[in-house]
Amino acid sequence: MKVLGISPLDKDATVSVVEDGEIVFAAGEERFTRNKQQDGFPRQALEKALDYTGSRMEEFEQVCYPFLTWENEAKVFNQNLADERAFIKSFKTQDLNHQVKEALSRVPDRNEPIHGLEHPNSVMEKGLLHSSYYSMAGAQRLASNNAAIKGSKHWGEEATESFKHWESVLTEGLQDFGFSGAVKRMDHHLSHAANSFYCSGFDRALCVTLDGYGTGLAGSASVAEDGKIRRLHGVKYPNSLGTLYEHVTSSLGFKPSRHEGKIVGLASYGDPSVLGDILLGRIEQMPGDFRIYEANNVYFSRYLASKFPKVDVAAAYQYALEQVAVNYVSHWVKQTGLDTLVLSGGVVANVKLNQRLFEIEGVNHIFVYPNMGDGGCASGAALYHGWPGGQRDSIGSVYFGPDYSESEMEKALGASGLSYERPNDLAQQVAQLIHDGQVVARFDGRMEYGPRALGNRSILYHAREPEVNQWLNKRLGRTEFMPFAPVTLFESRERCYHNIQGAEHAAEFMTITFDCTDFMRESCPAAVHVDGTARPQLIRREANPGYYDIVSEYEKLSGIPSLINTSFNMHEEPIVNTPEDAVRAFIKGNLDYLAIGPFLVRHPQLTS
Known part of the structure; x- marks a missing residue:
């Protein structure tokens, strides 16, 4: 059974293709338009999804959308606002x-x-x-009550118009692709619960969802077992x-x-x-x-x-x-x-x-769930309606986006006049460069799905130097209060983080912080926040051999099983998608080296 899921269109519009209960493609429109959290119909993402999976619109048994019709959404939230x-x-x-x-x-x-x-x-x-206005509208009871009620009324009016608008955009967009059938609509928070449960690998769990708004709710608690999700509370x-x-x-x-x-x-x-x-x-x-x-x-x-x-x-x-x-x-x-x-x-x-x-x-x-925001609801809706039953393994990775051929990479490098080599042992050479203090961007394999860069569209550096949080962010045009996140070899997790047992799989996707061990604090100060925590990505070799090997080779050189991993993008841009995006960000960000597929590129302005 092949199911197409489309996320809410008001922000971070995303497409997911689910076949027999497996996500075979998922990507956000922002990665193609280069406009962060792109709204509207995800036309380019859908085109790529169809091309990449070799699908035609008529092959989808269902097209799913994680909101009800605008009339039903308005009915629910207007009653809530009256209460x-x-x-x-x-x-x-x-x-x-x-x-x-x-x-x-x-x-x-x-x-x-x-x-x-x-x-x-x-x-x-x-x-x-x-x-003066904030003091009145925020702190004086009569005025603040009126401001709150007015704010909710305004939200309800805007939400109604928004749901009407995006419903029309969804219908027209699907028609442009030749689909004129009925869209399978569903409760928003059920789509959140579905993506977390069906991708977790657990046979029984408490599903909790928390967000801004979805089908009258801002949160829910459900019991999931035997492939079914039963809501306890909203x-x-x-x-x-x-x-x-x-x-x-x-x-x-x-x-x-x-x-x-x-x-x-x-x-x-x-x-x-x-x-x-x-x-x-x-x-x-x-x-x-x-x-x-x-x-x-x-x-x-x-x-x-x-x-x-x-x-x-x-x-x-x-x-x-x-x-x-x-x-x-x-x-x-x-x-x-x-x-x-x-x-x-x-x-x-x-x-x-x-x-x-x-x-x-x-x-x-x-x-x-690695794409926990509304962009992940496309896969949640598609998984829920396309679930074949039975117990499934957890997702091993979220490399669900497109990949690009070596010839496409060489074409992008040639168009920018960049010289490159093809090392016999790319992982070892990249690890040596990082050990020597060079910043290396990595572009390889299928693009990550969701908000985190997880090695295939990442910038890597050693974590021994706490000052990197200032100078590298400045180079990339970012202002951040968080330190860079580390990637850590899976087998070294307990050497680096306290209380990680039971959360290892969540940590493979940079979705949770842990208190750091003394070893981590001392060896990787650039990856440890002021409160002593870090947000790691644990990497297994079976999930991403090329990426894992870089960290492993770095450990051989340094004795440290962690590197900094930050997203490969310029400030306020989405994570790079194509080889052309990678080359442009590499040059503009003045990064030292680019490991793109099997090729290694030295920045033309690098002096040492």
Whole structure:
């Protein structure tokens, strides 16, 4: 059975082809258009999917989409928003002015520089007019209630129009490809639960999904067994941890739905006790559920950001996210007695949160779907409707995108006038270059699916030099608060990371952090964050022999089984896709060497 899945079109439009329960192709439109998180119908991705798999549209038994019709989506969320108004009016709040005054007295003096901030206690400087409005709409009850209700009303109106628009775009796009049949629509959070469970390899698990919005919900808990998924609970939108985190991302000057990872990194420099209790006081937690007061009032986070250091605001939101999510998941772990947790949804892109969820008492195994955001819903929908039954192995890799021939690589190199060689032992030579302090970009095999570069479209460097976080990010045009992530040989995992047993498979896809061992801290300081954690990719040779061999050869030279692995792209561009993309990023990023397929290229401006 061959099934086509198409993700929501409002951002990160993605195509997945599933055949007999196996993902045979999956790629986001952004990789082809070179526009990050590309929205709209994924025309180029679908063209490549059909060509790569040798498929025709008429061969698909189903075409799946992970949202209901716009009428049914609107019906669900409009009822939720009506319920929210009553909750806002009835919610008992503390004296915010008094709380803020006390919190300001808890802000510590800081002098240690934080890369990317002018001062470690920098706040969001706003003019008098903006600050006054934030104080009113974010902190004064009557005005803030009205702002929250108005925000939800505006969201509902925009969402309705958005669903109508993308429904039309979906229909027209499929018709252009010759498909005029009915699209199989499904509950959004069920598609998240499906991708996490069916790709985990577990026969029984607790599926938890957390995101911004999906079919009336912002989260869910389900039991999955015997190939079936049974929902136990849904967190009703707008009680959304995704929206909560989007608000602080925006309020601290970053792009929501894109830069949440910067907040995770920034949070480690702050003190959650400054504002954490204020945030938690606005969230009503019940066993196995929660509600967020004024969930659609962005001015509250902007008010805090205008008065408190950015690091403390970030720390408080990360703390609140972790506390609420841990309490929610803990309840359903106890209720079900399941020790196996599988996760999906945009919120679980938060790798520090995933570590906290794995640390819940009673959780012994965890898996996070590698493309956890809405781009992964295409495969979730297709897997759910194309599941053949029975137990399946877990996915061994996410190299589901296109690959390119040696002749295509040589053509791209020739067009740029680059000289290249074909070493007898490419892995050994690349490892030696890295050991000697050279930055090497790697382009080989099928492109990774999802947000992480996992070796086939990666930039590699040794992790012995903590300063690399500044100079390499500057070279690539990036400003980051997180250190680079490491790739580590699978068999060395316990030498480098604490408490990794039961999370090894999740760690193959860079979806969770771990506390680092003393060996890792001492030998790879560039890959260890200020809080002592790292977000590794564990690599097995059977998953990617060429990539594994580079790390293995480097270990022979250095005694260290880890390298830095960061995505091969320029700032605010998607990860490279084609040989032409790779050559352009290599030259523009002024990287030292490019290992492209079997070829090794020295940058023409490299002087030593």
